[in-house]
Amino acid sequence: MSLQLNGITVTVRDGRTDLIIVDGVDLAVAAGETVALTGPSGSGKSTLLSVAGLLLRPTAGRVTVAGVDVTDLKDRARTRLRGTTIGVVYQAANLLPSLTARQQVEVVAHVNGRLDRTARGRVVELLTRVGLEDRLDARPGELSGGERQRVALARALMMEPTVLLADEPTAALDPARAAEVNALLLEEAGRWGTATLLVTHDGADAAGADREIRLERPASIVV
Numbered sequence: 001m002s003l004q005l006n007g008i009t010v011t012v013r014d015g016r017t018d019l020i021i022v023d024g025v026d027l028a029v030a031a032g033e034t035v036a037l038t039g040p041s042g043s044g045k046s047t048l049l050s051v052a053g054l055l056l057r058p059t060a061g062r063v064t065v066a067g068v069d070v071t072d073l074k075d076r077a078r079t080r081l082r083g084t085t086i087g088v089v090y091q092a093a094n095l096l097p098s099l100t101a102r103q104q105v106e107v108v109a110h111v112n113g114r115l116d117r118t119a120r121g122r123v124v125e126l127l128t129r130v131g132l133e134d135r136l137d138a139r140p141g142e143l144s145g146g147e148r149q150r151v152a153l154a155r156a157l158m159m160e161p162t163v164l165l166a167d168e169p170t171a172a173l174d175p176a177r178a179a180e181v182n183a184l185l186l187e188e189a190g191r192w193g194t195a196t197l198l199v200t201h202d203g204a205d206a207a208g209a210d211r212e213i214r215l216e217r218p219a220s221i222v223v
């Protein structure tokens, strides 16, 4: 399994008590597989994604990425691993306003690897795959919402991530654009053999995934 979460529990301090916001969740995503993570508002989807993305340490449970248990890695090792094996796409594209589409993706290689000829070639290949070959030198202000999300997708796939985490990546788009970007995400992730965990409220997006895992709201048990 490319991504494995075992018995993940997250509690947060609320005044003098601890609230359980994720309660013993098990989840596994294989290479090339897409799993839709659904559930009511507040059921812990984004929190679980932060755990999978190594941004949040769970209170209990283990996280395994590409067969390696990363639960107890030190912060520096987690940051390095995040840059090279985990791609993320959020609801907002979070692009840097002054950089062109090409530069947005090149930055990833620059920070996490090496921006050599091969990397530059891959940037153009990825942006072509997402249909932006004519917009390589456009800045975010010159791109539509859908186009910005495509740049974000290309950026997330730049390091050939083992795991792609997407948190409602199409929520800010109109239905036609949303369907288009979502289809592209599933197609590209499948093509690169990436294990994809997709948080979505959209039944159509969930239906396009290989499997759906639905979280129920924990009973906010006080510890």
Ligand SMILES: Nc1ncnc2c1ncn2[C@@H]1O[C@H](COP(=O)(O)OP(=O)(O)OP(=O)(O)O)[C@@H](O)[C@H]1O
Pocket (backbone or CB within 6 Å): 012, 013, 021, 039, 040, 041, 042, 043, 044, 045, 046, 047, 048
């Ligand atoms: N740091 C925190 N402190 C206190 N409560 C938190 C914290 N982070 C999250 N929560 C609570 O935990 C619950 C789960 O939040 P989370 O954002 O993971 O849910 P979600 O399923 O992604 O919701 P949505 O679909 O609305 O985005 C929510 O009730 C939220 O208010």
